[in-house]
Amino acid sequence: MLTKPIVIKADEDEVLDIELEEDFLKANERMAALNRRTFDRAGAKAIDFMGSIGSGKTSVIERLVEALKGKYKVGVIAGDTTTAIDAERVGRHGVPSLQINTGKECHLDAPLVRKAAKKLLRYGVNLVLIENVGNLICPAEFPLGAHKRAVVVSVTEGEYMIKKKQDIFRAAEVGIINKKDMAGPMGIDPQQLVNDALEANPRMKVVVTSARTGEGIPELVEALEL
Ligand code: MG
Numbered sequence: 001m002l003t004k005p006i007v008i009k010a011d012e013d014e015v016l017d018i019e020l021e022e023d024f025l026k027a028n029e030r031m032a033a034l035n036r037r038t039f040d041r042a043g044a045k046a047i048d049f050m051g052s053i054g055s056g057k058t059s060v061i062e063r064l065v066e067a068l069k070g071k072y073k074v075g076v077i078a079g080d081t082t083t084a085i086d087a088e089r090v091g092r093h094g095v096p097s098l099q100i101n102t103g104k105e106c107h108l109d110a111p112l113v114r115k116a117a118k119k120l121l122r123y124g125v126n127l128v129l130i131e132n133v134g135n136l137i138c139p140a141e142f143p144l145g146a147h148k149r150a151v152v153v154s155v156t157e158g159e160y161m162i163k164k165k166q167d168i169f170r171a172a173e174v175g176i177i178n179k180k181d182m183a184g185p186m187g188i189d190p191q192q193l194v195n196d197a198l199e200a201n202p203r204m205k206v207v208v209t210s211a212r213t214g215e216g217i218p219e220l221v222e223a224l225e226l
């Protein structure tokens with residue numbers, strides 16, 4: 001009988017094209033630096049929202065748009081593999097929104113964001129909210145040139161989500177524990193998720209929100225320094 005699970009780890013030489021991959025990452029980082037300069041020159045702040053499909057990234061962004069559209073000229077870039085659902089949802093709030101369809105790519109990268117940002121900045125936007133493709137793994141490795149990165153995780157994703165995906169929490173400055181209104185039915189203590197996020201990244205600002213009710217949105221605005 002197995003008491004401990006067998007763990008199979010990929011050896012370095014089993015991972016294909018490692019050098020090529022490093023070049024990709026470096027090229028992305030260079031482009032991200034260019035994006036940052038473009039945002040700065042336009043006097044715009046940019047924030048990258050990462051998180052799984054269904055964690056509530058779009059709903060959080062919709063709440064932020066409503067909270068901030070009196071103070072900033074907000075624009076949104078939404079990343080998804082194939083649909084334009086997110087940009088349409090945000091567009092209903094009367095702000096310019098662009099959809100990037102990545103096809104098979106499971107993350108946004110800096111060149112894609114560059115294209116969209118240049119279009120969006122023509123509208124005079126000074127706050128760019130970027131919704132990354134729903135994925136808790138590789139977006140962490142692809143900075144987009146945003147001034148801040150936020151990661152959204154919901155209580156409905158279960159109690160181990162953060163412990164299992166610490167890298168993305170280390171790559172972000174702000175953690176958003178969303179769907180607080182579902183914590184009771186899910187039997188999850190949001191404070192435990194806050195603690196997990198802080199364990200992964202002690203410098204992170206962590207906010208508990210419910211995009212459905214609006215709870216925690218003012219605290220999130222503050223954490224994002226907006
Ligand atoms: Mg979405």
Ligand code: ZN
Nearest residue numbers: 105106107138
């Ligand atoms: Zn990916």
